[in-house]
Amino acid sequence: MRRFLPGAALVGVPLALALLGPLFTGEPGPRGVSYTSGAGHPLGTDFMGRDVVAQVLHGGRTVVVVALAATVLAYAVALPLGLAAALTDHRRIEDLMMRPLDVLLAVPSLLLILLVAAVFSPGASGLALLIALVNIPDAARIVRAAAAGPAAAPSVEALRMQGETWWRTAVGHVGRTCLRTLAADAGIRLTGALYLVATAAFLGVGVTPDAADWAVMVDRNRPGLSVQPWAVIVPAVLIVALTTGTNLLFDAALEGGRPARRRPPKGLRR
Structure with missing residues (x-):
């Protein structure tokens, strides 16, 4: 349980975005002016002027x-x-x-x-x-x-x-x-x-x-990292969370099948 909850949280967000994200948005969006932000682009746009949120939802x-x-x-x-x-x-x-x-x-x-x-x-x-x-x-x-x-x-x-x-x-x-x-x-x-x-x-x-791919987003938006960091940070964090959470979930599953250690009687403890 100690590793299951953090692992499930880390895996759940990127997995939900990867599998369900395309259902909540249309196409990744047309090309426009690169690295802009505004009411229609809460995380800005990528190197081709496409909405970062739409790219993240499609990219996993x-x-x-x-x-x-x-x-x-x-x-x-x-x-x-x-x-x-x-x-x-x-x-x-x-x-x-x-x-x-x-x-x-x-x-x-x-x-x-x-x-x-x-x-x-x-x-x-x-x-x-x-x-x-x-x-x-x-x-x-x-x-x-x-x-x-x-x-x-x-x-x-x-x-x-x-x-x-x-x-x-x-x-x-x-x-x-x-x-x-x-x-x-x-x-x-x-x-x-x-x-x-x-x-x-x-x-x-x-x-x-x-x-529209998380790894491609990290690669192609690196030159504009100082101008538009979200186009790099968000997909990179999602990839790291997915890999780290996967290991935690498997560790939790293995711990679940391990027999519990018996603590020695109180009088024998040092």
Whole structure:
């Protein structure tokens, strides 16, 4: 509870703006005179003369949806791959599954995104696939390491002798045993995906240079920071709140499943 309430507050505001914001406003607005303010523009306008409030309401959906989709796609591949590597009895099969992932780990994720984007110019869906691709190797190694111990337990051999299916043995038993570790990694993975989406958008990958996007707003409005700070500060704060709140929520969820510590009797306390 100590971390859940701050995490929910930090995540709730940017998440509500990202998912519901476009419902409360029309198009981001026509281009006008840059960096103006007035009754119709409570937070001023951006570098292209568009209303900052409208840009903020439209600019979070790409960051949130792409990061969530990339995390889900990464685990959809990494989970069965890591469990299969942990449960196999053949070292060569395990090497065949895991060694190609080491090659991908040797390439910096942002560099790989930039190289692929320079050739194919991906949109939002392509960016989600790219971020999922760079997250699969590390996530699969985490799954394999977390499942290695439970996979070698006598209970797994007993399930095999009873004729249980691979899916029930791997996911239902081994995967459930290491669920806390995977949940902690999923929080880090989602935060990393948010960082990559924002960085890619900051560099113009996956979005157009004048798109209504929080990261694009930070990048394109930096030259006018001293004139119109809200066009930079508001989207930057929303991105930071989203990533920080996500980690707090996952930490709170993990603490909720931890057994409470028993305090020693009063006479034994120092």
